[in-house]
Amino acid sequence: IDSSKRSIQLLEKNATKLNVHKQxxxxxxxxxxxxxxxxxKKFDRIVGSYSLYYVKNAEKMFLTISKILKTNGVLFFCGPSHRNNFELRSLIAKISADNDILKDTIASRFMEKESQNICRKLFSKVRITTFENPVIFSDLKNLMAYWRSHNLFNKEFEVEFEDAALRHFDKYNEFVNTKRGIGICITKD
Structure with missing residues (x-):
């Protein structure tokens, strides 16, 4: 499921190439x-990657999933934890004096609390996994390109960010920003 027709078409094209389109x-x-x-419709597997937290009515969505998932069927979904991109957000907070950027996000609250509470009410087998993926930037150019492409980018602080990042590289030779996520795996009884 996706609201983007282009994303669906890309998935279908790749599934056809891999000969799994019938599945x-x-x-x-x-x-x-x-x-x-x-x-x-009934499903053996349902996967949601960095997406389910966009839903307006999570209880209704998970109730629907519980109805369409076959017995022993599996739902797996993942998304960001509260500490996702903490290093990048800390640098932005330092230069912008905006500590709100360090607060939980709608997505992280969904992953860490709301979805877990709902799923535990609807399903008896709920497994939570956390994962980390450190992204190492070895130079200022790559870090700046990453930040400019990110939803945290703010042109208003571009010069200050670049100066702070340059000072960081002078001291440490690299900038490590860790992607931190949560995976939730549910098996229907």
Whole structure:
């Protein structure tokens, strides 16, 4: 499920190349409407990658998933933890004096609290996994390119960010920003 027709087409194209297209059902819709699109379908596996926290009504979505997941079927979804991109956010907070950037996000609250609470009510087998992926930037150019492409980018602080990053590289020779996530795996009884 994706609201982007282009993303669905890309998935279908790659699934065809890998000869797994008959095992995948795609639907172009918003997550909030899955109950109307997936009526009377049953699934062995459902995967959500950095996406489920966009839903407006999480309880309704997970209830729908519980109905369409076969017995012994598995739902796996992942997303950011509270400490995701902490190093990058700390640098931004330092130069902008905006400590709100260090607070939990809607996505991290969903992954760390809301979704876990809902899933534990609906399913008896819920397994939580955390993971870290340190991204090492060996020079200022690559760090700046990454920041400019990121949703945390703010042109207003570009010069200050570059100066602070340069001072960091002078002292440490690299900048490590760690992607931190949570995976939630549910098996339906």
């Amino acid at each position: 995948i059902i795609t639907t172009c819709c918003e997550l909030d409407n899955i109950d109307s699109y997936l009526d009377r």
